[in-house]
Amino acid sequence: MAFTLPDLPYSFDALEPHIDTRTMEIHHDKHHKGYVDKLNAAVEGTKFTDMEITELLKNIDNVPKDKIQAVINNGGGHANHSLFWEIMSKDGGREPSGQLAEAINAKFGNFENFKEQFSNVAATRFGSGWAWLVINNGQLEIRSTPNQESPLMDNQIPILGLDVWEHAYYLKYQNKRPEYIAAFFNIINWKKVEELFDESKNL
Ligand code: MN
Numbered sequence: 001m002a003f004t005l006p007d008l009p010y011s012f013d014a015l016e017p018h019i020d021t022r023t024m025e026i027h028h029d030k031h032h033k034g035y036v037d038k039l040n041a042a043v044e045g046t047k048f049t050d051m052e053i054t055e056l057l058k059n060i061d062n063v064p065k066d067k068i069q070a071v072i073n074n075g076g077g078h079a080n081h082s083l084f085w086e087i088m089s090k091d092g093g094r095e096p097s098g099q100l101a102e103a104i105n106a107k108f109g110n111f112e113n114f115k116e117q118f119s120n121v122a123a124t125r126f127g128s129g130w131a132w133l134v135i136n137n138g139q140l141e142i143r144s145t146p147n148q149e150s151p152l153m154d155n156q157i158p159i160l161g162l163d164v165w166e167h168a169y170y171l172k173y174q175n176k177r178p179e180y181i182a183a184f185f186n187i188i189n190w191k192k193v194e195e196l197f198d199e200s201k202n203l
């Protein structure tokens with residue numbers, strides 16, 4: 001079984017005006033597809049083709065030396081984007097609720113503090129990468145990764161991720177990454193993030 005490009009859970013224009021249609025088309029159909037195709041090429045004929053992408057990344061140390069960088073780049077790219085599409089929605093925004101809200105308040109004081117810290121990490125990631133809200137040893141944590149590295153490779157569970165590669169925002173926002181980050185908060189699908197948070201307790 002080869003890895004496959006998941007469909008977006010909404011139409012290309014669903015996240016307008018926060019993320020524009022053309023960016024979504026190129027980002028999903030060209031960039032994400034490229035990661036999937038290159039991942040498949042890297043692992044063709046190996047046992048890794050039958051693994052869930054999350055399992056493959058959690059066990060990245062088992063990948064042979066000659067393939068590991070291709071799997072980090074493209075397997076990470078596949079997993080990161082698959083999560084990214086899911087945690088956005090045209091009906092998103094506002095604030096989390098339930099146990100996730102309680103955990104955010106306990107860790108960061110309140111939602112506004114969380115938002116400020118996450119936005120700052122996303123804005124100051126130098127070059128290409130991602131900002132994350134992860135669960136690390138049962139604790140919420142904000143962090144970033146360079147390029148397409150995934151927190152799964154550090155045995156952390158990502159429940160919210162923001163792509164800060166220029167390809168994610170340049171058409172609409174050019175060099176104004178902070179405006180893109182602010183817009184992202186209008187479309188976060190907190191229901192989905194809450195689901196991932198709740199599921200993480202059973203992993
Ligand atoms: Mn991307």
